[in-house]
Amino acid sequence: MQQELRLQWLFGALQGVAATAAAVVLLWAMLPAVYPPDAPAASDAALVLPGREFAAVVAARAAAEGDSMVVQAMQPAERGEQQIGEAVWRLEQPGLSADDLAQLRLELEGVQPGQEVVLFWRSALAPEQLHYAELGHGPAGVSWLNLGQLDTWQGQLLELAVGVFGEPGPEPLRLRELDFGGYNRYDAAQxxxxxxRRFQPWQQSSANWYAGVPGAALIRPAAAAGLWAAVALVLVLGWHLWRRGPRGTLVVAGLWALLIPWLALDYLWQVQLERQLQETRAQFGALSQAEKHERAIDADLQRYALHLQQILQPLRHQRLFLLHEANQGHNFTRLRLQFRLLPLNIYNYGNTLVAPEHLRPSDLVLLLKPVAGVRYDPARGLLDDGAQQVAATLLDTHPLGSLYRIAEPGHAQ
Amino acid sequence: MPLLEGLHPVGLALATLLPWLAGCGAVRCWLGPVPTTLLLGHGYLLGQLLAVLLLLTWDALGFTLAWWPLATALAAFGAGLWALSLRRHPAHWRPTVCLSPADLLWLLPLAWFLWSRGSVLVAELALRPLFAWDAWMNWVPRAVVWFEHGSLTEFVLPPAWLAAAPGSELYTLGNWRAGAYPPGVPLLLLWQMLGAGTFDHTLLYLPWLLLAAACALALWGHLRLVGLGRVPTAIAVYLLLSMPLLTTHAVLPGYADLWLGVCFTLGAMALAQWQHSGERRYAGLALALALFCTLLKTPGTGFALLLVLATLLFWWRPPAAWVRATVLGGLLLLLAGLLAGLNPELVRYLQEQPVLALPGHLPALKLQLSPLLPYLGQTFFVYDNWHLLGVLLLAALLARVLACGPASLNSIALLLLTGGAVVLALVFGFTQYGQRLEQGITFHRSFLYLTPLAVFVAFACLQPLLPRAAAGRAQE
Structure with missing residues (x-):
């Protein structure tokens, strides 16, 4: 009996493994189904543009190294209030027709998580207009883009450029090559x-869904694995119907036909987790709690909150009205500051003063920048939001905001 | 050591272990000797419930929330439960788990997975400060305020805060309704904060990782009790713990979804065990977990109601055909809900219906049809939220029905899984919450309430179809 059971499990496992292997062969044959619509077949000679043919037109320091063009230091720039780096490689008059080029493969090393990689082009159809498309960045610096699906990828190309934007990383950016080609199974699988294997660090959306791959993809891993499992299950069922084996063996085979694709998916997830841990260690490793806060994305808000809490220590039981321009939905800055100010008692709504009947003497008002509609007149000691004026004393002013204490309830103008 | 700076490690260890021990004592006292995995899995959830109830009672009696008196009270209560349990069912210390060399075939891969995944998750949780949005917006702030005040200061909605009389210390949060959310998660965090002596530390969120472990232990115990062999049970545990969105909620802690999902799942598995063994005391366990569901999230009331209704249904012992009909009816209702949102006429009709007001702080419901089917396909077959759980569940259900006939639908766990799915379909397919489908916020993670149970149901379906030896009582 035991022997028979062991044989059922063994044969079931063998059948399941064989079915998943056969399913891989079938899926390989079906791979052209993931090509974009109207995708041309690969030509024998793909067009390759080595990096050294590009000029590094935006960079603090760049040089050619072998076939590559290396940006050793990005050009500093400002995006809003953030300091970022920029690097752009440009090829003028490439002598190419966009209509002949269906797929782009970019080899660009040194791109950090959080940086954006963008393809720019101008064509003879609209010479003054600069078009762009964002590329994801994959492992080993390789990324892909379906050109045929871009509406403005048409006509004779006048200019082609690749740009990287974001917080500079420690490594130089090495543009190795751009390849243009059609589709074949080998390239599609690659x-x-x-x-x-593209990596995306934790986002706020991470707790809401896991797409399996950041950005667009020819086919998502879960869909591919599901198809693999489904084909394998069908093969298992077909074999059982043909050979009429024991039911137990069929179920074991089906379990393996599902488990192997599951393991493959899970391997990708494990790789993501391990890469994420590397990033986390680099950011927070061997630090105390206070030091970790200094490395977080809201470090400036945390410093401001500490500053306010020191001022407000004697006034901890007063109510505080936090005003900020972003009045709809959930705004990160105002909500995060409220969290950092705990246990202060905060009303965190609106970009104007609340109705006079809700204000009390000694209430605090924090204008977290920007707040366009509320002004303070220091000469008269009045906060004015256009609908009412409230007598208030300025307690603190800071680059991120200003703090006031209500003297007496206001009156409408 | 930087990791332990700023907290009391002994206090934190006690905060973690005392509820667990007390919970295990409660389980053993109520159910008698049970397999260790079941004891630990249910014990963890019950222990957290005991801690939450202790904090509520302590505050209601007017005492200051201070660590050592609370810990002493829980330790005394836990000791009393163990004493009672051992008096009723004296322990016989003997090895209960027999492993053969062949068991290494499943034990080694599972152990390797638990080590390789677990070590990454523990390190990530220990290193990264509180990150997830809803955690610091909705759930953690109350715990921080209660920790600082030493009492359960009341949180209200913003209009009530504005209208409050001078001198009344009411709080409100930056998310309009968050102040009215159930207090379970902030309270179990508060317990950790009191033990650790701080409200700001990464190790306070260990319960989220331990929750996943408790779910896995309970899943193992229940699957073994229904007769599933060790190999498929090990596979089931691996599948449960490998699902990405479940992992994410364990390692980016602070949300309440995983707590509700595990609580509902353990309650459903307890009822399934009642159905399997005839032991009615499992119903009591399910009802305790139903109570915990109501303390965790607003939707928890709905899931608690499902557990209570299922308990009453089973107590009544209707004919099996009625249960099958209910399951089938639920599945058809679910299908109707999925298809209805694709019909423009029906969409227009429902939009003309008035708003449905709900009592208390519950938000009003506006009837509104949404095309749910594509998003359902997205969450289970396109996105990688649950790996291949959708394929597994469909295949297992189909295999069971084809092999064993409609009688196989007579399963309380399947009834609860269907009921939960109908609830989610109604909320996202028939109300204004369908507007969030395109954003993806809330919808995908709502299935955390059901996916752990789905793993149990799938393997319970497969259990009679797999090759197995003569039935023996599961010891582990």
Whole structure:
């Protein structure tokens, strides 16, 4: 009996493994189904543009190294209130027709998580207009883009450029090459696996869903694995119907036909987790709690909150009205500051003063910049939001905001 | 050591272990000797419930929330439960788990997975400060305020805060309704904060990782009790713990979804065990977990109601055909809900219906049809939220029905899974919450309430179809 059971499990496992292997062969044959619509077949000679043919037109320091063009230091720039780096490589008059080029493969090393990689082009159809498309960045610096699906990818190309934007990383940016080609199974498989290994650090959306791959992809890993499992299950069922084996063996085979694709998916997830841990260690490793806060994305808000809490220590039981221009939905800055100010008692709504009947003497008002509609007149000691004026004393002013204490309830103008 | 700076490690260890021990004592006292995995899995959830109830009672009696008196009270209560349990069911210390060399075939891969995944998750949780949005917006702030005040200061909605009389210390949050959310998660965090002596430390969120472990232990115990062999049970545990969105909620802690999902799942598995063994005391366990569901999230009331209704249904012992009909009816209702949102006429009709007011702080419901089916396909077959759980569940259900006939639908766990799915379909397919489908916020993670149970249901379906030896009582 035991022997028979063991044989059922063994044969079931063998059948399941064989079915998943056969399913891989079938899926390989079906791979052209993931190509974009109207995708041309690969030509024998793909067009390759080595990096040294590009000029590094935006960079603090750049030089050619072998076939590559290396930006050793990005050009400093400002985006809003953030300091970022920029690097752009440009090729003028490439002598190419966009209509002949369906797929782009970019080899660009040194790109950090959080940086954006963008393809720019101008065509003879609209010479003054600069078009762009964002590329994801995959492992080993390889990323792909379907050009045929871009509406403005048409006509004779006048200019082609690649740009990287974001917080500078420690490594130089090395543009190795741009390849243009059609679609064949080998390239498609390479592309699919490269896309699946793209890394995206934790986002606020991470708790809401996990798409399996950041950005667009020829086919998502879960869909591919589901298809793999479904084909394998069908093969298992077909074999059982043909050979009429024991039911137990069929179920074991089905379990393996599902488990192997599951393991493959989970391997990708494990790789993401391990890469994420590397990033987390680099950011927070061997630090105390206070030191970790200094490295977080809201470090400036935390410093401001500490500053306010020191001022407000004697006034901890007063109510505080936090005003900020972003009045709809959930705004990160105002909500995060409220969290950092706990246990202060905060009303965190609106960009204007509340109705006079809700204000009390000694209430505090924090104008977290920007707050366009509320002004303070220091000469008269009045906060004015256009609908009412409230007598208030300025307690503190800071680059991120200003703090006031209500003297007496206001009156409408 | 930077990691332990700023907290009391002994206090934190006690905060983690005392509820667990007390919970295990409660389980053993109520159910008698049970397999260790079941004891630990249910014990963890019950222990957290005991801690939450202790804090509520302590505050209601007017005492200051201070660590050592609270810990002493829980330790004394836990000791009393163990004493009672051992008096009723004396322990016989003997090895209960027999492993053979062949068991290494499943034990080694599972152990390797638990080590490789677990070590990454523990390190990530220990290193990264509180990150997830809803955690610091909705759930953690109350715990921080209560910790600082030493009492459960009342949180109200913004209009009530504005209208409050001078001198009344009411708080409100930056998310309009968050002040009215159930207090369970902030309270179990408060317990950790009191033990650790701080409100600001990464290790306070260990319960989220331990919750996943408790779910896995309970899943193992229940699957073994229904007769599933060790190999498929090990596979089930691996599948549960490997799901990305479940992992994410364990390692980016602070949300309440995983708590509700595990609580509902353990309650459903307890009822399934009642159905399997005839032991009615499992119903009591399910009802305790139903109570915990109501303390965790607003939707928890709905899931608690499902557990209570299922308990009453089973107590009544209707004919099996009625249960099958209910399950089938639920599945058809679910299908109707999924298809209805694709019909423009029906969409227009429902939009003309008035708003449905709900009592208390519950938000009003506006009937509104949404095309749910594509998003359902997205969450289970396109996105990688649950790996291949959708394929597993469909295949297992189909295999069971084809092999064993409609009688196989007579399962309380399947009834609860269907009921939960109908609830989610109604909320997202028939109300204004369908507007969030395109954003993806809330919808995908709502299935955390059901996916752990789905793993149990799938493997319970497969259990009679797999090759197995003569039935023996599961010891582990």
């Amino acid at each position: 592309r699919v696996f490269a896309e699946w």
